[in-house]
Amino acid sequence: MTLRLRLAALSAALLVFTAGVHAAEVFNRVASFPVALNAPDAAATSSEIIAATEDGMTLIYSDSPGGGIGFIDITEASAPKAAGYLALQGEPTSVTIIGDKAYVGVNTSESYTEPSGKLVVVDIASQAIDAEYDLGGQPDSVARNKTGSLVAIAIENERDEDAGDGGLPQMPAGLLVIFDVAAQSLKTVDVTGLADVFGEDPEPEFVAFNDNDEIALTLQENNYILIVDGKTAAVTGHFSAGVTSVVDVDTKKDGALRFTGSQADVPREPDSVKWLDNDRLVIANEGDWKGGSRGFSIVSKSGEVLFDSGNQLDHYAARIGHYPEHRNKKGVEPEGLEVATFGDTQYIFVAEERASLIAVYKDTGAEPEFVQALPSGISPEGLVAIPSRNLLATANEVDLREDGGIGSHVMVYELAEGEASYPQLISDLDADGRPIGWAAISGAVADAEKPGILYAVSDSVFYAEPAIYTIDATTQPARITNKIVISRNGDAAQKLDLEGITLDGKGGFWLASEGNSDKLFPHALFHVDADGKIVAEVPFPAALLAGQTRFGAEGIARTGEGDDETLWVAVQREWGDDPKGQVKLLAYKPASKTWGAVAYPLETPAEGAWVGVSEITVHGDYAYIVERDNQIGERAQLKALYRVKLADMVPAELGGELPVVSKELVHDFIPDLAANNGYVLDKVESFAIDADGTGYVITDNDGVDDSSGETFFWTIALN
Template structure:
């Protein structure tokens, strides 16, 4: 069960609205570096494990897909620069730095049954290989002691998950290698026969030294933690990581966020491990094989549990809209760790691969104190701290450029006084004390009477539980204060892809759903009451559907009241009968059931891109329209707000020539999207104007599926 202390800390951290005279110190992102700059010719490139030089001015990361290591100049932390790439004739898995040398574990295995690898020593200044040492197996983690005299390498010899359902044993067994830096000698530490699970086939995963030159090593699939005397190479201790039973978690990958499930006696299966001091260890419980542990744990060296976070990380991600329902077996999947002291405070950083977050805690000696959560690209893997410069750096491994997405990034954060810039939208708890699950905000509208109150919908990322979210936009961060599930016949409505919402003037809403014929999802409008019950479904007329494509309704707004109300729907892209560079604004009058349309002129897209509409909102004498390209990161050229005079909305009959409206640029959103020092996200999906005439913008995080999960929420002020 989540702890009251954690909830109180989280609430205080997320919902604070005033900075005190003596402001708290928080971590905020100050820069992002696309690692493709170091290997522009590589088909794919990835930052995985990352470390910093002793002076904190140079970063080196392992890049498995590109087959080498990348170098980053961090002299100006707010403007990292590429320093080049070194190929290493294999698959680098981890890197550590001692003085002017980088020590890289490189996997050269030809198969699972014939693992091999090497320790490569690289001169950082010249970016040249000084030496190579045969490790006798497939390396994973690499770490050095404080004095820089010893290096530990976890030789995993990983199993083939396609053989025997990935069960153990699958020999040859893994082991640990200790490299004596001055003598340049290797010592092998046998790890067989110590674990309760698959003891004859240990799979060492992660290593870390304490101040006494003891090495802690996780045997992940064996669910074991071992302690080795680094000077003698003797296994001196160890214990089972044990199991956890967790309540109030989402256990189903079903398009709904429901935190009422539970797991029972799930092995922790720890990945990263760090010493907190000579007697305490912290581990990130990835749960890679049996899955589902979802937590991080603090152990005494005798194996007694000091603390386990249980469902805290999952619920934290859910509040921030980062819960990964599409990849749900392992929850947020804690994988990486860093422990570092800034000033007189030791912090624990827990890296969550599936939610793309880093949760930050203060080490108190007992139960850690939650501080904040920061966003980190897509699938953060590695993290390193540079306390002398008040910096932490993450490495985010996923490269989606082949599919038109974002590439891998290194991200830099600074500890300083002020407010946390992220999150910008969070959820309150429901009557059971659990967060309103939310993600993929795709359309919004302001309340007619209450300033700062908005209503928003999520798209098909949560297809099993479409919902209307009530947002208090005047809180900082903005808060989802209620969730109304859209229902049909008393059950959550299916076959909806909600992309727009507007008020009906009677306490209910009109919703626009983007159709997909291949998925039997109709292009349609839905009238719902205040409880979210569907009272009417209005399919698009035959004249419109005759030319349909997948990209349909992307927003809806209402002009007029009662029998004079006309709904206007923004169609995202050109349908088959549209002239190139024009899309339809479709009208529907509920009182007469009449349809019509006008044409909206799009900006010209860059080569390889398309441009379409994402939202339409009526306010005063104009309708405001979000127009954007489908590009992300440095390729993004257009994310903007335009306005069209209401006087231009003279709908013509469908099927004929349509009048073309005029438009005027109101705001370029790209500077806003760069303000959090990440990369420019692609989907600006919502624009709402509240009862006081203030405009609000929300991005769609795609339900954390091939996305960083970041949702940006900001105001552009009074219109």
């Protein structure tokens, strides 16, 4: 079997697993904790590396921007509580726990050329510093051995990526430090002169112990791995992480999700490393400098490659809408790792920093078996398993609160019998065995005759290939079975920001594009045939554009036939000629090419927020309208479905006073969003009602751009 066919068969197997095989036990998220609760006055706070106390009841995470460590009480796993914060006068980089003490690596460097750091010992009960030890350089990873007698610290002395070409060598060189817990003494291990690439300037990244007190140390930029005897501090083995080739991946930052590229002989450049047993290692190949293999590998401690994941992580992320197209050199960017045994099964957890996913595999002793992908917060950095409680926790480092986004979160998952709650939408493979890439679903409509079949559009601001996706919602998860690229003159159409779709009654579609004059995106409607070819463009009239803003069309619905055919277009926010708190529902008649509108009353936003319309669909005697605020997480207050009687939607001419329609609340989406046990997402963008009267709701993940990438897809019953 060829490599491509083997990978296609693997992807097909993943679909079968995800689409319907009942797993005896799966991981599902049970809670999400915003770490700002531990440091409410901090401008920025983050959770990066995370550890659990030996009783499994408390999590401790390093917070680099905040300059301390945070404590989380997970006595009740589904309801984590803020449990304290300790400032450490420096930049904490990693934490591990032995008994009642936390051992924290703290960077105190004045510059790249004068690195310094300390190992800080913290009493967990009192949250007070017991001792500090000078490490002689800038620490990165910290790890303990099984018995708790030794702590290893990777002293990275990291390179300045802005110095010269950001390459090596950049002195001083990194090293390894071993701390004897009982003797409270340090040993320094010289790791220079070993790596094939810039051996004079090793870049230690991550450390891990096996049960024999052997330390695996990755030198990331050097693409190298060392084995060190933790008791004697002697280097007992060393080898290159090697190079690998990857096929059927997206290699161009062109806004198109095309998995047809390849990368040959790229160095793995591993970040995290964990032992699977005393002879095998698993490495996350982040590729921070010249790498780009996008996967993880299993290697023997003598350097033999036993398994390489190839494009598996990229492909699965693409199929569930998490592929980070703007990071094409490193794809999903594997970085963090955890290995733990739950019952009789040893699991490998791979944190994908740019895709915001945790890939879960079973260690079989040979090729690992893919189990599932877990949605995490933005940029998962650290993981810790607590097998005694069937729990896994992730630390997600990005804090976007300054820009109105979400802050850093710690997320908790539980292994239990049941079915995976995520993904809720997954794509099939195309005819060539490659994933149908998608993201940023921004509008949907149901098939007129086939229950459970939807057509959706992607937000074209994020992608250069605007598309219509066919969704089969009769399976769980729902499946994207086809993708049609919107074309103009034979090429993918440009300057579109598709936010709405409706059937044209003849096998084609009408699409609504949200304009933005700053980017030369027109406010317009587009008529496309069944193959996605644009057959007509209808710009907004001059009378309307006089008051335009960038918050334009967010949905489109169709009523009537022939001369009575009307396209109803929901404008997201107030334009210049709208009274405050009212937006237009535009009415366009294709037969007469005339425009009119009614006014729709918005809910009052909370202070600092805005409220707008994000979708319109028609069913029976009503137009159903999604209304939401622009807030996320605990600040979110409005994500709801309303309806307006069609009989009351009698449009008036543009330019004059518009009749204001009345609305009634149909459904509050916030409890639905909260039921996913993450934070409440901001963009409920799509709503469709199928031939059986079932309502379908889809969130927009913004193309994994400053987003966790999570897309939720669920149904509601209508009265």
